[in-house]
Amino acid sequence: MQPRNMSMSGVVDLAAVKAAQEAKAKAEQARAQAARQGGGGAVTPASLVIDVDEAGFEQDVLQRSTEVPVVIDFWAEWCEPCKQLSPLLERLAVEYNGRFVLAKIDVDANQMLMQQFGVQGIPAVFAVVAGQALPLFQGAAAEAQIRGTLDQLVQVAEQRFGLTGLTVDADAAAPGGSPMAQEVPAGPYDALLEAAVQALDAGDFGGAVQAYKNVLGDDPGNSEAKLGLAQAELLQRVQGLDPQKVRQDAAEKPADVAAQIAGADLDLVGGHVEDAFGRLIDTVRRTAGDDRDAVRLRLLELFEVVGADDPRVIAARRALARALF
Numbered sequence: 001m002q003p004r005n006m007s008m009s010g011v012v013d014l015a016a017v018k019a020a021q022e023a024k025a026k027a028e029q030a031r032a033q034a035a036r037q038g039g040g041g042a043v044t045p046a047s048l049v050i051d052v053d054e055a056g057f058e059q060d061v062l063q064r065s066t067e068v069p070v071v072i073d074f075w076a077e078w079c080e081p082c083k084q085l086s087p088l089l090e091r092l093a094v095e096y097n098g099r100f101v102l103a104k105i106d107v108d109a110n111q112m113l114m115q116q117f118g119v120q121g122i123p124a125v126f127a128v129v130a131g132q133a134l135p136l137f138q139g140a141a142a143e144a145q146i147r148g149t150l151d152q153l154v155q156v157a158e159q160r161f162g163l164t165g166l167t168v169d170a171d172a173a174a175p176g177g178s179p180m181a182q183e184v185p186a187g188p189y190d191a192l193l194e195a196a197v198q199a200l201d202a203g204d205f206g207g208a209v210q211a212y213k214n215v216l217g218d219d220p221g222n223s224e225a226k227l228g229l230a231q232a233e234l235l236q237r238v239q240g241l242d243p244q245k246v247r248q249d250a251a252e253k254p255a256d257v258a259a260q261i262a263g264a265d266l267d268l269v270g271g272h273v274e275d276a277f278g279r280l281i282d283t284v285r286r287t288a289g290d291d292r293d294a295v296r297l298r299l300l301e302l303f304e305v306v307g308a309d310d311p312r313v314i315a316a317r318r319a320l321a322r323a324l325f
Helices: 009-014 015-035 056-066 080-095 112-118 143-162 190-201 204-220 223-238 243-252 257-269 273-286 289-305 311-323
Strands: 049-051 070-075 099-108 124-129 132-140
Touching: 015 080, 015 223, 049 080, 049 124, 049 243, 056 070, 056 099, 056 124, 070 080, 080 099, 080 223, 124 143, 143 190, 190 223, 204 223, 223 243, 223 257, 223 289, 243 257, 257 273, 273 289, 289 311
Parallel strands: 049 099, 070 099
Antiparallel strands: 070 124, 124 132
């Protein structure tokens, strides 16, 4: 499932023609000043991924964004989805070879920055281009979808702001001490996971479900496959539904378990996470026996889609426990 705000529509809103022209002029002035001061040389791959705190935010993010797009990864040590997303973003930062810089912000240590960006849950990814903040997406995402978003970001940064990125020293070591030319060995399930992503992109949700199940058959604890399977199954369920009819049935038939479950699926796909959870928790309160169990199980499946560490999931688990007991 494509996470919320995965599109770059926010760029268009924030970069209206006049604002874009002003930001581009400021970026050009900043680059010219850096050149006069002897800056603008080649950077190492290691400098493409940086840890940022509140004290260094202005220099490391705002000022740097006049030279290159800065992608911000809001994360925390306790966040399991972050442990999947952050290494992927770090790898892509090196692979994009200076077209953007990745700034990693630990939300536990930088609560003010988290509040200023309006972060509701992590992982959350933003970008800053020529001083303008843009929401990219929240939650885990397939690599192909992330690449698409980054491609749009790079294109907008170049066309609207004249930011062509940084020059990277190809002979320097990448983060982790490996030369950039050295290929990272493929994992045992990379081919199957990539096949699942391709199936999702092609709208073949059944194929994606099967590919993720193939991984889990050999490796039941594979977190990427678990998340992907939950997302693919959700998309498969809502495929072909008439949204208007589903919403009408859910509104007119509060006691109809199937209608409420379908409504919750549609809510989640539309990014209305709290609505989806609230609908099913309310249904749990009104039902008993097999009906209640069916609703509970679907709610647990939706928790998997969003991520166990998401604050909305944590709150909904508490509400579910109160509804059950």
